[in-house]
Amino acid sequence: MVGTTILIGSLLAASHSAFAETRDNPSQQAFDNKVVKRIDVDRIYENVSYLAETIGPRVAGTAKEDQTVEYIANQFKQYGFNNVEIQPFKIVSSYNRPTTASFSVNGTSYQVTAFGYSQNTPSGGMSSELVYVGLGSEAEVAGKDVSRKIALVHRGGGIPFATKMSNAKNAGASGVIIINDVAGLPTSNLAADESNLPTLFMTKAEGDALVSTLGQTALTGTMRIEGAKFTMATSYNVIATKKPQANNDTKQIIMVGAHHDSVAVGTGASDNASGTSVLLELARVLANTPTDTEIRFITFGAEERGLLGSYHYTKQLSKDEINRTVAMFNMDMVGSKNAGEFAMFTVDGKPNTVTTLGNSAGTRLYEAISYNQVGRSDHQPFTEVGIPAAVFSYAPLEPEYHSPNDKIELISKEKLLKTAQVLGAAIYQAARPDTPALERSKVAPIPIEAKFDGDLHL
Known part of the structure; x- marks a missing residue:
């Protein structure tokens, strides 16, 4: 994959094992401030509250998901995205054996x-x-x-x-x-x-x-x-695309994803109104930020039914789009007070472009971020078609996972902000316009490969 090779090559060539100088260097954090200082955690929390409390459980194929999709699409449009796509796909809503x-x-x-x-x-x-x-x-x-x-x-x-x-x-x-x-x-x-x-x-x-x-x-x-009897319903993906600068286009693509559906019990505040709301805030901040890379913000339907939305989306991608996609950042359950430490997971348990970018940003802003091996979220279909992907979450998961107690009262603004800042900085590191002067300056971030943590589990 040509695009992937270019980005991976540049990251590995500059990779750094020690990171003390990164955290202690204000000039490198100044680079991230173009994005992270504009993130508004109150906006994120308000979106979590609207999705979880005003709409409530957002089961795929129901009227509540329809309401969710309309809300997300309208948010994207308010942020200035003119090319918002609502992508329908059929799902099985019930089955008689x-x-x-x-x-x-x-x-x-x-x-x-x-x-x-x-x-x-x-x-x-x-x-x-x-x-x-x-x-x-x-x-x-x-x-x-x-x-x-x-x-x-x-x-x-x-x-x-x-x-x-x-x-x-x-x-x-x-x-x-x-x-x-x-x-x-x-x-x-x-x-x-x-x-x-x-x-x-x-x-x-x-x-x-x-x-x-x-x-x-x-x-x-x-x-x-x-x-056997299948009863069918319609679920949706929502896609907002940020185009790169017309005169500075690498032809590469970065994808940012989170599922907007939930299980029927609880309100789905952490799973996954939190990930959806962080994605919306990143879309708002990056909408008018100059980039040389196309960024697609995607909320997926029917994740809880077996990653159906992300599988549908990846099946629609052309070979050219797959080859040009250099990273897929997925967020799932990124807001509970009762969850553990910030972590990344890849399907094959190996580091990739996303884990390097994520750890580099985490090291600059907070601390190093470890990774382990887990599929079963929307990064998996992207991995299966050859796109570097990882899911960001907090591990171990909170005890309220998939229960009636997954409510807004357990949402941590600190975790929402940390997730948004780290992913915003990571995405901007890969998507910002490259210039020789910036690369030679002390402002340019140092890529740091993430470490595998065998004790890290969801």
């Missing part, structure tokens, strides 16, 4: 159960050749002809059920049978997606025997799933 699930081979019936969020087979069932694809990895499935056939897959290998199904689906399979790796058939689910294949769960004993037979002769299986 199948009433019928069966599987047979040459007249012999097998014990199976349907996965939650499995799609139905055609009425009366579906018969096709069976193809064994091992653990269902992308490479294993690609090595077999499964087009219009039923893929027989073993559980395990660290590959989620939904990924096994998706790999078979992408290779053209018409159905999937997953063989358990232990005794029994527990109730299990795929991701909530109407486009899932008909998918059954099979016992270990019968599945292992079937695979052994399949190794000696071709077999045709009949699977039948009926009664």
